[in-house]
Amino acid sequence: MNLGTRKILDNSFTAVGMGSIVVMALALLVVLTPIVYNGVGSVFFTGTIEHRTMLYKEFGRGDAKAIETQTATADRYRAEAYRMLSDFEQEMEGMSLEASRQYRSKYAPVRAAMSSLLGPLPGDPVPMLTRFQYGQTRWEKAEEKLHNILYEKKWDYSDPTVMAKAFDVPRAEEFAGTKLAPLFSYAERHLADMMQPQFTVYWGFFTDRSLDAHIFGGIWPEIQGTFFLAIGAMLFAFPLGVIAAVYFTEYAKEGFFTSILRSANSTLAGVPSIVFGLFGLAFFINTMKVSESKSVLAGALTLAIMILPTIIRAAEEAILSVPKTYKEASLGLGSTKWNTIVTVILPAALPGIITGGIISLGRAAGETAPIIFTAAVSVGSAIGIADVFSSPTPALSWNIYNLASEHEMASEIRHVQYGMVLSLVSIVLLLNLSAILLRAKISQKLKG
Amino acid sequence: MYIKMKLFRNILLGAAVLGVMSAGEASAAGKIVMDGSTTVGPIAKSFAAYFTKTTGTEVTVSESGSGNGAKSIINGTCDIANMSRGMKDKEVAAAKAKGVSPVEHIVALDGLAVVVNPGNRVTALSKSQIRDIYSGKITNWSKVGGPNAQIVKIQRESNSGTQDTFKSLVMGKQYPISKRAESQASNGAVKNRVSTTPAAIGFIGLGFVDSSVKPLLVEGVAPSAETVKNGTYPISRPLFMYTNGQPTGVVKQFIDLNKTSNGMRMISELGFVNK
Amino acid sequence: MTAEHKESAVEAQATATRDIYIPSERASVSGGGRPHVVAKDFSIYYGDFQAVKKVNADILSQYVTAIIGPSGCGKSTFLRAINRMNDLIPSCHTTGMLQFDGEDVYGKLTDEVLLRKKIGMVFQKPNPFPKSIFDNIAYGPRLHGMTDRKQLQAIVEKSLRKAALWDEVSDRLDRNALGLSGGQQQRLCVARTLAVEPEILLLDEPTSALDPKATAKIEDLIQELRGSYTIMIVTHNMQQASRVSDYTMFFYEGELVEYAETAQLFTNPKDRMTEDYITGRFS
């Protein structure tokens, strides 16, 4: 190969390499940006007076004086809107039967939208469910509801051969000439007056319990459950995995049995996590009866089984990468094999073992399938450490899935879901970062 | 070795701190473990929050599907199984074999709304039309008065009680659901799919219907609390909670919530129907 | 290798045991000179491959015995057999007899851990543990139950002094040993071995990874230690062998070809092959 072609090849390889790194970085950016942006929105957002009232009533936090004055202001503006509603309701009484029926069916969604924006309307009974006891707590949601008040979404079914397109009809037109007509421009003009938006930092998102199935409140039970499960899994899997790795590398005689064990381990590493979930249910809960119901213990054990192969593999590799000369030196000084393993080989392999361990910890924190049937619940309070043997727990991974797909008001609480995603991603990143730092620190110590 | 010890100590310390932080919230007043249907989920979760608030008893709710709820009660791993269908003979037999005697409690009624995308001009279907659509006989919306578009059929997983209800009330034994129907894991997921897919059709519990989807009239009747209650809406069903034996103590108190006025208000606020 | 040599090698293999000189007991200044290690028809195999062939030799206590021979002739294999370091290689096994102080090294009841405590080894590449200098030296004594800090300090100093390293490292005993130079590391390894007070010191090409200056220091060290320990040193540097050893063994293709007092072996070799090797006529 001549110099020219070699250079071209070198350069094009560099270009391809850089290219793939850029693509990777972009992909990461595309994934992380919305997570971070939306997730941060669960803590930093423009909150309304409803949010502050809710926090005060449900969690006993906030500046009572300020809330009182703001509520008074908001109520003044709301009273005007309420008056328009009741005026119109009276007006309908006096209408012809036909007109009244038509208006009533059009009025119902307006009333519902107003109640969703401001909370229970005057004269309505106090709802049982916390979610209906307050209006919109977030400004952007309030604006969304305002849109529902101002416009009716209609569908253009005129062409029978194609799917209809949606279009908005201003309700002001539909109620033109009635006493409700001024409401729409009033609501638009005075939305901020009625809602008292204010930049809000809600740290309680991380430390509060959830309220009415995550409609309000925070995600502490989920965060705590995630820690319990991941750390619990490590308490089982780490020592077991390291011992197994020591056995594989130092004691097992190469042979049929060992190769079977080895391939079983590799196979286990490739088994889909849902299989571990079903196994955990069948084995730990139904057969072994480690707990009466789902529990942190059962979930941690299941996760432990799942991450065990990874830990074994990482530890094995770390042990194998310890120079043979250390072992020779130790044995040569009259050390026993076991002593050599404990005092020389494991400490030297520690950076690798820990890296494998913490990456597994991250995986244990992030997996959903293994805990569905063994540990996770949709709602439940934070449990005490003594309850881990008997109680199930909410956990970030499962509740993210639950909020994303199963929750009956999923579209109203996307911010909670993203807040959970961000928390989970941060926890996993934090764990990985600490793995890197710890590894660097220990390596430094070993190198001198 | 030294470094490792330190690591372990840190982990233990962390766990201990977490434990102390949460110890205050742990409750001693007994607990109730619920498992099962995603359809009954909202009722169970709301009851749970209310019950914990008023009695101090911890209640946990899992939503893993009616089938798993049945399995849990059979294996004795939950106190209450939420189910959106009755127990099957097979399940009752399995329970008996394990010395479990499931007792059924109807907590509410629910209509199965057949929903389409609001962009679809179709507003009503007969039961037989729905059956023909799901069995694969009718594949285009134009056959039932809609636009010219291939029907996207959404169903639930086999584990779902809603799926079982739909099969028994609409399809009947001799009409299996077409293999081309797409499966979703929950009411919410079906609603999502239908609201984002113009040609889709699906079925969800009444409590999950909102403006993002359009519920169809079935046999000329719109699904609503009244039509479900008076039995005119053809696809409706009871929602169950199962216990092992007649419930006692806090479990009984919990189940009986559906007969209290507060419980009934929660059910109707959630969009379900009181029996 | 010339055709002639090859033939004689084949011939040698065929005749199996060679009639070679075995040094007779000889009192040394310090009272050594008895047979410390004795090989009788001792062979070592890697699987089916015979790497050391029916060696018969007495190694005298408190003398320095060098082992020379071309690369791959079995020097290391033989040396590592003496403290059973070859146990680490699963395919390796031995026949014949090897005795240490009259005890069968490969006997069923022999405790190889105790054996290794008495037979220290220093390897080709310096291999200090990734620990502090102090912990490296103290590793052996601690292993054998010494916990008293004062005692440990004393033994660390003594060993480092014996290994002629004390002056260079006395002010940084808590530093990681991997920070030392290659030559210092090798002397540290010697000190580490000395700290368990062995009877025999096995050195497998201890200077091949070192520069001339460090090599000279190690050679001086061997001179210092001669008379206190039985020392066996594998080297393929013939000058080194003639400088530091009292006796020399010449191995060729697994066979002990000649074993004699160093001066005699280098000035007046009995065997043609030895002569060819020491005069550099084959590599």
Ligand SMILES: Nc1ncnc2c1ncn2[C@@H]1O[C@H](COP(=O)(O)OP(=O)(O)O)[C@@H](O)[C@H]1O
């Ligand atoms: N672990 C082993 N497995 C198989 N053969 C080996 C092993 N170690 C060394 N040998 C072989 O044994 C012979 C002697 O090796 P060795 O004692 O290391 O030679 P030397 O130290 O004299 O250079 C060589 O042919 C070498 O290939």
Ligand SMILES: [Mg+2]
């Ligand atoms: Mg060698």
